[in-house]
Amino acid sequence: MILTEFDYVRPIGLDEALTLLSGTPDARVLAGGQSLLPGLRIGTEQARLLVDVRHLEELRGVTREGATLRVGALTTLAELAAHPLVLAEAPELAAAARANGDPQVRNLGTTGGNLAVTGRPTDLPVAAIAAGAVVELAGPDGVRTVSAEEFAATGAPAPDLITALLVPAGGPAAAFEKTADRASRYPLCAAAVRITPDGPRIAVTGATARALRLRGVEDRLRGGEFTTPAVLAAFRAEPRELFVPGRGTSAEYLGHLAGVLTARALARAAGATG
Structure with missing residues (x-):
């Protein structure tokens, strides 16, 4: 049972999600929910509004763009761990995703959510830093990128939303x-x-x-x-x-x-x- 009271909305697109996040104090993103929902249950997390982005296909998938792999923020850890492009070009990232939690966590947990966890160590940030990756953020002022190393220190300032992890394709080393x-x-x-x-x-x-x-x-x-x-x-x-x-x-x-x-x-x- 979740004792915290909050509103819930399911935006139809990324622009609507960003408008909701920027217009509501204490709005939170619901993606995999593996950290947020347990926190709401026990009272360590608070939210006035949950913005459910789980259905936004534009934030899913792994593609290659030149010498960079683009990993959508909603790509699950299970998908990341098994994707042929990630296995071939960023094996440290695939291994970190594979080491995360158990099958249920990996099937629900997302790349963006794992990067955004604060207060305890998770697996993807360290692999992203070693790979020289950058985090793509969307917010009221548009799209920007920040190095994974800097992001690990600062996190995503509200109301910015992680949209992708951009990873240099480096081969098996x-x-x-x-x-x-x-x-x-x-x-x-x-x-x-x-x-x-x-x-x-x-x-x-x-x-x-x-x-x-x-x-x-x-x-x-x-x-x-x-x-x-x-x-x-x-x-x-x-x-x-x-x-x-x-x-x-x-x-x-x-x-x-x-x-x-x-x-x-x-x-x-x-x-x-x-």
């Missing part, structure tokens, strides 16, 4: 690794990597306050081999305060775990190109 919290299945720590001609792109979440790109680790590994000792040494050189203790873990443990997962991901990514 990418990977994602995760150790899940046993109770919640959210990442205790997750790492995503993409190996580029300029060196590795590395991002972690769960062990840190939010999904972060670790440029210091990248710099220490650039030009060398991605051996486990080298990766762990690169992580040991990071400030300990970067890693946030909690859930029975220490900063030292989480820093080591992040290094182990990154080493595994780099080995997998490097092996995929061999």
Whole structure:
């Protein structure tokens, strides 16, 4: 039972949805509902209006536009995990979607919803950061884009709506690794990597306050081999305060775990190109 009182509307198109979101304080988007609906039930989420966008086909699907994959915000995690273009060109994103929750969550949860979750780590943001992706937002002032790294820090300011994730097509030299919290299945720590001609792109979440790109680790590994000792040494050189203790873990443990997962991901990514 949901005790919170709110109004509900099902707009016929994106323009109407944006008008409703911009015209109503505390309006919330209903897409997959995997985070919002449980929050409404227990009172941790509030809404005066639910704007149901689940039927807007213009926000679904994966297409290739030149050297970029366009992932509609309503594309489900299950669709993302199995899509041939994503598997071939952004395997870290497919793996992150596949690692998310259980089949029911993946069949209902959406790409945009997973990116927009605040207050706890989710899987897609770290993969999007490693891939160099950008988030497309629509709002009263039109359409704009923001890097996945910046979006992880700021979120989507109301009343903007996530419309797509734009991912550079990079081939198989990418990977994602995760150790899940046993109770919640959210990442205790997750790492995503993409190996580029300029060196590795590395991002972690769960062990840190939010999904972060670790440029210091990248710099220490650039030009060398991605051996486990080298990766762990690169992580040991990071400030300990970067890693946030909690859930029975220490900063030292989480820093080591992040290094182990990154080493595994780099080995997998490097092996995929061999």
